[in-house]
Amino acid sequence: MTPSLRKFLDQRLSALQASHRIRRRLPFEGRAGVLAHSADAGDLKVFCSNDYLGLADHPRLVHSWREAVNQYGVGSTASQYINGHSAEIAAFEAELAEFLGYPRVLLFGSGYLVNTGVIDALVGRGDHIVSDQLNHASLIDGCRLSGAAVQRYAHADVAEAGRMLGACGSEGQRLLVSDAVFSMDGDLADMPGLADQARAHDAWLMLDDAHGLGVLGPHGRGAVASAGLGVDEVPLLTGTLGKSFGVYGAFVAGDTDLIEYLVQVSRTAIFTTALPPALVATLRTALQLVAEADEARAHLSRLIAGFRAGLQAQGLPDTGSDTPIQPLIVGAEADTLALSAALRKRGFWVTAIRPPTVPAGTCRLRVTLSAAHSAKDVEALVEALAAIWPRN
Numbered sequence: 001m002t003p004s005l006r007k008f009l010d011q012r013l014s015a016l017q018a019s020h021r022i023r024r025r026l027p028f029e030g031r032a033g034v035l036a037h038s039a040d041a042g043d044l045k046v047f048c049s050n051d052y053l054g055l056a057d058h059p060r061l062v063h064s065w066r067e068a069v070n071q072y073g074v075g076s077t078a079s080q081y082i083n084g085h086s087a088e089i090a091a092f093e094a095e096l097a098e099f100l101g102y103p104r105v106l107l108f109g110s111g112y113l114v115n116t117g118v119i120d121a122l123v124g125r126g127d128h129i130v131s132d133q134l135n136h137a138s139l140i141d142g143c144r145l146s147g148a149a150v151q152r153y154a155h156a157d158v159a160e161a162g163r164m165l166g167a168c169g170s171e172g173q174r175l176l177v178s179d180a181v182f183s184m185d186g187d188l189a190d191m192p193g194l195a196d197q198a199r200a201h202d203a204w205l206m207l208d209d210a211h212g213l214g215v216l217g218p219h220g221r222g223a224v225a226s227a228g229l230g231v232d233e234v235p236l237l238t239g240t241l242g243k244s245f246g247v248y249g250a251f252v253a254g255d256t257d258l259i260e261y262l263v264q265v266s267r268t269a270i271f272t273t274a275l276p277p278a279l280v281a282t283l284r285t286a287l288q289l290v291a292e293a294d295e296a297r298a299h300l301s302r303l304i305a306g307f308r309a310g311l312q313a314q315g316l317p318d319t320g321s322d323t324p325i326q327p328l329i330v331g332a333e334a335d336t337l338a339l340s341a342a343l344r345k346r347g348f349w350v351t352a353i354r355p356p357t358v359p360a361g362t363c364r365l366r367v368t369l370s371a372a373h374s375a376k377d378v379e380a381l382v383e384a385l386a387a388i389w390p391r392n
């Protein structure tokens with residue numbers, strides 16, 4: 001290694017170490033439902049996955065995957081545009097569009113790819129983006145990649161978003177972009193308010209429903225549906241299939257011509273290997289399970305209410321969230337890491353969330369609840385939190 005590269009790495013890594021921002025990817029060897037087995041910590045109850053409906057190891061999905069692998073093998077062999085567009089993709093896109101109540105859907109490899117690829121395809125130099133300050137990194141990176149002028153409004157401040165849109169001037173297009181459910185706080189965007197501002201300022205509204213899909217709305221159709229909105233108010237809807245769907249992949253939903261345009265130009269759809277047909281066949285089964293999961297969603301709602309009531313009973317801070325994302329704000333990096341480690345000792349896996357994922361000074365334990373948890377699991381977590389939470 002050249003001395004300059006050695007020096008650069010030493011400096012950067014020691015700065016991360018000094019600020020308690022080194023990221024560790026903790027390995028596990030096995031998993032069953034909400035239980036993970038790790039060599040260092042033994043069996044852990046997982047309270048930080050995005051598997052909100054407990055589908056990631058559902059027997060019907062495991063069966064679908066096995067059957068489809070027998071039929072197709074494991075890989076897709078190329079981009080969708082070369083020879084990777086399996087009939088499974090075509091069928092899934094149509095089924096997902098119907099489920100969402102949108103005219104058309106385009107499948108992507110991941111939520112990161114869809115958000116960067118959609119924004120970059122629609123706006124560029126000379127255009128304007130107005131973006132919530134707490135938007136997911138994939139939306140932020142899409143804004144950067146596009147080259148458009150970006151203004152970030154204070155979290156959830158719809159009036160400020162409107163003022164920023166009003167100040168964009170008459171040149172170029174305007175894109176208004178937000179998480180539908182904020183990934184680190186669990187709160188919902190004021191979607192009708194954003195839709196009003198978009199309409200008033202002729203802006204295109206794009207919402208990322210990574211965390212609402214499968215969890216909120218009639219039959220799990222998501223946050224946008226739960227707000228009574230659709231393609232007229234929210235012309236660009238994105239979501240991932242790696243969270244409540246329990247698998248992998250992502251999509252954008254929109255009007256037929258919009259999706260056709262993205263099919264033509266979106267670089268993160270074009271210049272990348274298609275999702276394997278066996279995985280997409282599994283997604284088709286996951287869609288059926290998500291649509292039928294009303295009972296799991298009702299159970300999840302009870303767990304959320306029970307968790308918040310338990311925190312209150314123990315004198316712990318309220319999370320302020322009605323979704324499965326339940327953040328306990330701690331503040332400093334080292335304190336948050338220590339609490340996460342203390343939970344791990346007690347058999348709970350809740351990863352500490354630090355900058356740049358969240359703003360400095362707002363490090364947190366981001367607890368996530370899943371329909372695969374039992375009420376007892378949640379009670380046990382509350383007890384563990386009560387035992388380790390600093391009190392003065």
Ligand SMILES: *Cc1c(COP(=O)(O)O)cnc(C)c1O
Nearest residue numbers: 110111112136138183210240242
């Ligand atoms: C997880 C997440 C993504 C990324 O989706 P992947 O499929 O994991 O790449 C995008 N947006 C939000 C809000 C997310 O939470």
